[in-house]
Amino acid sequence: MQKTIGEIYTSNSIIIEQTQINKYAEASGDDNPIHLDQDFAQKSNFGGIVAHGMLVLAQISELLTSIFGINWINNGYLDVRFRRPVFVKDSIQSIIEITSIESINDKNEINCKVSCVKNNDESVIVGTAKIYMIYKELKGD
Amino acid sequence: MKVIFLNKKIQFNLNINSDQVNKYYKAVDHYEKNSTEKESLPFLYLLSISIKTILDRFNFPSGTIHMAQTLSNLAVQDITESSYVANAEIIQENQRTNATVLKVAFNIEKKGFGTIVKGSTTLMIPE
Numbered sequence: 001m002q003k004t005i006g007e008i009y010t011s012n013s014i015i016i017e018q019t020q021i022n023k024y025a026e027a028s029g030d031d032n033p034i035h036l037d038q039d040f041a042q043k044s045n046f047g048g049i050v051a052h053g054m055l056v057l058a059q060i061s062e063l064l065t066s067i068f069g070i071n072w073i074n075n076g077y078l079d080v081r082f083r084r085p086v087f088v089k090d091s092i093q094s095i096i097e098i099t100s101i102e103s104i105n106d107k108n109e110i111n112c113k114v115s116c117v118k119n120n121d122e123s124v125i126v127g128t129a130k131i132y133m134i135y136k137e138l139k140g141d
Numbered sequence: 142m143k144v145i146f147l148n149k150k151i152q153f154n155l156n157i158n159s160d161q162v163n164k165y166y167k168a169v170d171h172y173e174k175n176s177t178e179k180e181s182l183p184f185l186y187l188l189s190i191s192i193k194t195i196l197d198r199f200n201f202p203s204g205t206i207h208m209a210q211t212l213s214n215l216a217v218q219d220i221t222e223s224s225y226v227a228n229a230e231i232i233q234e235n236q237r238t239n240a241t242v243l244k245v246a247f248n249i250e251k252k253g254f255g256t257i258v259k260g261s262t263t264l265m266i267p268e
Contacts, residue, residue, distance in 0.1 A: 023168035027161060028189040030196075032203050044204065045267070053207040054189045058169035061185050073181050074217040078260075081209045 003098055003110060003133075011063045011094040016051045018088050024055045050085040056092060056125060057082075060114050063094040064129060068110070071133045080114065080127030090118045096129070107132045146243055147234040151198050155190055155225040155249065162186060162220050182218040184258050187249055191227050192262055195245055199231075201266055208242070209263035216257045225257070226250050232261070241266045 025031050030052055033040035041049040057080060064072045086092055093116065100111045109132055116125040165186045188210075196205060226249070233244035243266065248259040 020168060023164065027164035027168045028186070029193045030189065034203060052189075053210075054185060054192065055169060057210065058183075058185050061183075062169060070181070070217065073184070073214060076214045078210070078212045080211075082207055 003101065005098055005101055007098045009063060009067050009096040011059060011066075013091045013093040014059070016056075016086055016088060016090050016092060018049065021049070021051050021055065021088065024052055028052065028054065030054075046085050046087075049088050051087070051090075053082045053125075056086050056116055059092060060094045060096075060116055060125060060129075063096055064112075064114070064131070067096060068131045068133065072129075072131050075132045077130040078114070078127065079129075080125050082125055084118070084122055084124045086118055086124050091120070092116055092118050092124065093120075099128075104132075107134055145234065146199065146231045146241075148231060149199070150228065150230040151195070152226065152228050153191075153194050153198065155187060155194075155227055157182065157187075157220070157223050157225065159220050159222070165189070180219055182220050184212065184214045187225065187258055188212060188260070191229070191247060191249060194227070195229050195247070195262070196264075201264065204267050206265045206267070207262065208265050210260065212258065212260035214258055216254065218251065218257055223251070226252065239268045241268075 021035050025035055034044055034046065034050055035052055036049070038049055064076065095115045095117065097113045098110060099113055102109045109130060112129045114127050114129045115123055118124050162182065165183060227247060229245050229247040231243050232246045235242045243264050245262045245264065247262065248256045250256050
């Protein structure tokens with residue numbers, strides 16, 4: 001599928017539930033009480049349970065996978081900052097915008113702005129991504 | 142007295158099994174993938190378990206905050222029972238009024254294959 005500068009892709013909004021955080025904690029081994037223990041989290045600077053940053057980042061990666069497929073998995077670069085915590089019951093949505101496409105040897109370098117917003121307007125993750133695709137894949141030939 | 146972390150290095154093994162990877166996919170997955178993508182080892186999973194090990198091995202406290210992340214995926218890997226070696230080094234340390242900010246560079250290698258993932262993780266340790 002052809003990619004063009006300025007294209008914007010968005011994921012479906014999802015509500016972060018404690019059950020998903022629990023599943024992620026089990027899979028990743030990250031059992032920090034800030035993610036799992038309501039009493040501990042309430043006494044922390046956050047004032048409540050927060051989702052793992054990497055769980056939220058995974059939503060951006062999932063959207064990149066849905067757009068760029070194996071090219072993202074095989075040869076992608078990501079540079080992000082975690083700006084705000086995501087709490088249980090927050091709604092999050094990932095957004096990808098293609099900002100440039102450059103030909104480098106036999107590949108095209110696709111640069112993107114990436115972000116994840118919560119509750120429609122607050123950025124929780126912002127950054128950039130880079131994906132290398134061979135020319136025929138970019139053009140959809 | 143503050144602990145100085147700068148230039149400290151660790152090396153650790155990451156042992157992958159398909160059950161654990163499938164648990165990860167169930168926790169994060171919201172998109173239909175084609176068969177190639179489904180059979181690929183998610184590099185964010187490798188990163189997640191690496192960060193957990195880094196936190197544990199350096200004895201960072203539970204209030205440590207993940208501030209920033211860079212990541213390069215260099216080669217897709219299949220989901221098989223396999224072992225990887227990770228190297229991590231603290232390359233920057235900045236003392237702030239109420240916190241220490243650390244940048245940890247890392248790479249993950251597969252024996253006989255070379256580096257498959259590399260990047261850096263920025264952490265803030267509150268006082």
